[in-house]
Amino acid sequence: MSVFCFSLKDIDLAEVGDFGIHVKMLAAPINPSDINMIQGTYPILPDLPAVGGNEGVGQVVKTGRSVTSLKTGDLVIPADAGLGTWRTEAVFAEETLLKMPPDIPLVCAATLSVNPCTAYRMLSDFEILKPGDSVIQNAANSGVGQAVIQIAAAKGIKTINVVRDRPNVLELMHRLKSLGADHVITEDMLRKLETKDLFKKIPKPVLALNGVGGKSATELLRHLQHKGTMVTYGGMSKQPVTVPVSALIFKDVKLCGFWMTQWKRDHSWNKEKVKDMITDLCNLIRMGQLTSPACQEVPLADYQAALEASMKPYVSAKQILLM
Amino acid sequence: MSVFCFSLKDIDLAEVGDFGIHVKMLAAPINPSDINMIQGTYPILPDLPAVGGNEGVGQVVKTGRSVTSLKTGDLVIPADAGLGTWRTEAVFAEETLLKMPPDIPLVCAATLSVNPCTAYRMLSDFEILKPGDSVIQNAANSGVGQAVIQIAAAKGIKTINVVRDRPNVLELMHRLKSLGADHVITEDMLRKLETKDLFKKIPKPVLALNGVGGKSATELLRHLQHKGTMVTYGGMSKQPVTVPVSALIFKDVKLCGFWMTQWKRDHSWNKEKVKDMITDLCNLIRMGQLTSPACQEVPLADYQAALEASMKPYVSAKQILLM
Numbered sequence: 001m002s003v004f005c006f007s008l009k010d011i012d013l014a015e016v017g018d019f020g021i022h023v024k025m026l027a028a029p030i031n032p033s034d035i036n037m038i039q040g041t042y043p044i045l046p047d048l049p050a051v052g053g054n055e056g057v058g059q060v061v062k063t064g065r066s067v068t069s070l071k072t073g074d075l076v077i078p079a080d081a082g083l084g085t086w087r088t089e090a091v092f093a094e095e096t097l098l099k100m101p102p103d104i105p106l107v108c109a110a111t112l113s114v115n116p117c118t119a120y121r122m123l124s125d126f127e128i129l130k131p132g133d134s135v136i137q138n139a140a141n142s143g144v145g146q147a148v149i150q151i152a153a154a155k156g157i158k159t160i161n162v163v164r165d166r167p168n169v170l171e172l173m174h175r176l177k178s179l180g181a182d183h184v185i186t187e188d189m190l191r192k193l194e195t196k197d198l199f200k201k202i203p204k205p206v207l208a209l210n211g212v213g214g215k216s217a218t219e220l221l222r223h224l225q226h227k228g229t230m231v232t233y234g235g236m237s238k239q240p241v242t243v244p245v246s247a248l249i250f251k252d253v254k255l256c257g258f259w260m261t262q263w264k265r266d267h268s269w270n271k272e273k274v275k276d277m278i279t280d281l282c283n284l285i286r287m288g289q290l291t292s293p294a295c296q297e298v299p300l301a302d303y304q305a306a307l308e309a310s311m312k313p314y315v316s317a318k319q320i321l322l323m
Numbered sequence: 324m325s326v327f328c329f330s331l332k333d334i335d336l337a338e339v340g341d342f343g344i345h346v347k348m349l350a351a352p353i354n355p356s357d358i359n360m361i362q363g364t365y366p367i368l369p370d371l372p373a374v375g376g377n378e379g380v381g382q383v384v385k386t387g388r389s390v391t392s393l394k395t396g397d398l399v400i401p402a403d404a405g406l407g408t409w410r411t412e413a414v415f416a417e418e419t420l421l422k423m424p425p426d427i428p429l430v431c432a433a434t435l436s437v438n439p440c441t442a443y444r445m446l447s448d449f450e451i452l453k454p455g456d457s458v459i460q461n462a463a464n465s466g467v468g469q470a471v472i473q474i475a476a477a478k479g480i481k482t483i484n485v486v487r488d489r490p491n492v493l494e495l496m497h498r499l500k501s502l503g504a505d506h507v508i509t510e511d512m513l514r515k516l517e518t519k520d521l522f523k524k525i526p527k528p529v530l531a532l533n534g535v536g537g538k539s540a541t542e543l544l545r546h547l548q549h550k551g552t553m554v555t556y557g558g559m560s561k562q563p564v565t566v567p568v569s570a571l572i573f574k575d576v577k578l579c580g581f582w583m584t585q586w587k588r589d590h591s592w593n594k595e596k597v598k599d600m601i602t603d604l605c606n607l608i609r610m611g612q613l614t615s616p617a618c619q620e621v622p623l624a625d626y627q628a629a630l631e632a633s634m635k636p637y638v639s640a641k642q643i644l645l646m
Contacts (some may be wrong), residue, residue: 043569043573106398107329200538213568232568232570232571232572234568234572235568235572240565240567240568241565241566241568242563242564242565242566243563243564243565243566243570243578244563245536245555245557245558245563245564245580246366246558247580248555248564248578248579248580249555249556249557249558249580249581249582250366250580250582250585251580252579252580252585253579253580254577254578254579255566255577255579256571256575256576256577257568257569257570257571257572257573257574257575257576257579258571258572259573259575262573262575302442
């Protein structure tokens with residue numbers, strides 16, 4: 001049996017040398033994938049002992065003499081997963097960091113590199129979406145889901161947002177609509193007749209975004225347009241995706257997956273494409289069209305409580321560690 | 324309750340007029356999809372009464388004055404599904420027929436327009452396959468499966484062929500290998516250890532072809548290479564395709580479907596592309612690299628026995644009606 005011990009420790013800081021960048025971390029969220037990585041159920045398994053956390057924002061304290069892209073005072077976010085952001089300071093290699101503009105709110109910067117990037121890519125890379133087209137998604141209240149709603153709304157793309165039924169569902173629906181969601185429905189509502197009326201108002205979705213799997217994913221497929229695509233980026237239900245053969249053959253739907261970590265690795269040679277994405281997202285943030293999800297800010301010392309809170313079901317607030 | 328009555332009838336022949344083509348049918352197979360169409364479970368539902376059969380070969384008896392692409396004596400096959408080939412003669416429109424070279428054996432011509440075309444397109448349109456690459460397929464003994472084996476072998480592409488266990492399985496393995504199959508294994512063998520050794524000899528498949536669905540499809544996915552594609556063209560098990568979420572996200576596999584009828588409709592404007600495919604397939608037939616599946620030739624009058632024989636499980640011989 002493996003036991004994961006999690007504790008706050010003082011470790012030696014590496015030398016900055018010629019190529020290193022000394023960064024003071026400012027804020028870092030706790031994402032579900034961070035927990036999976038600690039549990040050992042994520043495809044990236046760092047050598048132990050390891051520092052947790054894959055997202056966050058820091059400020060450059062000092063740079064090595066050969067560093068050209070960053071200077072003291074710059075805000076930075078991780079360029080890839082596995083950096084270990086839950087710490088007060090560290091020395092990182094230049095290529096592991098992306099520069100953030102100074103006017104982006106800290107919490108937005110700390111939560112930009114996974115969820116909004118995932119939403120941005122899924123809305124860009126799988127179907128050519130025109131204003132007026134529609135997208136259907138489950139897990140609409142997740143970090144990715146909220147980013148999808150906002151980025152789609154900014155592009156004039158209609159969203160049909162599926163959420164699990166819960167005690168405060170009307171409040172949730174109201175909140176997602178205030179972000180720009182066109183329609184918010186529960187999984188039960190999606191199964192019932194009312195959706196027939198829905199598709200009189202807006203076109204059937206050409207793109208479905210699946211963060212849940214199981215029956216929820218099958219239900220998205222059922223409403224997808226002929227020749228549409230379903231992109232799976234998560235499996236919160238821990239159930240596989242079940243696809244009727246007729247949907248593949250006669251409806252000609254396509255299924256694929258998206259993993260931001262892989263995308264970043266596949267595009268590490270193409271820094272312009274990465275920068276363009278960050279620039280676009282920062283512009284949306286400045287225009288008030290992309291906000292961070294509801295966050296609970298927690299001092300690093302209280303990390304145990306934050307970890308526990310992040311694992312509770314129906315958590316609407318993301319835990320953010322402040323260093 | 325709907326009852327399907329099937330009988331042999333004399334019906335009036337349409338006028339040839341300026342644009343019609345009077346065709347004497349020579350041979351037409353009974354395919355599983357023909358049966359599905361009669362049962363009403365196929366997405367094409369002709370108005371009743373209707374003539375069955377979607378494949379076959381005929382000979383032009385007479386052409387209308389304005390017909391330019393065909394002349395008396397030409398061999399023809401259907402350009403699309405739904406033509407109704409189980410008859411002795413008919414008057415068809417010019418655009419519903421494709422010309423066949425005169426040197427192609429009748430049974431090959433009669434069985435060319437669905438299965439070999441499906442195999443050809445699935446090997447061409449989804450992944451760029453180089454000689455030495457490998458493809459995995461289930462239903463390897465089906466009409467499509469046998470065509471996949473032969474077309475792949477002609478291109479130097481390795482095939483891993485999965486068949487259901489059955490009394491004469493060794494004989495079947497031998498027969499498929501004689502067609503050019505590199506590896507023939509039962510579903511049970513695929514689940515067990517021996518396949519680890521298999522992938523020491525040949526690369527993991529970049530393309531999986533699924534005519535079965537259910538567990539068999541999930542098993543194909545398990546052996547697919549990173550970023551590979553599974554194309555579903557049939558669902559003989561009547562079970563949906565179940566995809567682990569991790570295969571989509573972390574292995575980045577893609578799933579799509581293929582339906583020859585839809586492809587032909589999507590490409591009806593592109594006659595050159597259709598002709599190129601027929602020419603390529605006819606060249607393979609001439610070189611002995613593509614043979615028709617084992618056939619049982621039956622006079623049209625014995626259609627009832629042929630229909631019954633075609634619906635028996637583990638049928639290895641395709642029923643061909645001779646007019």
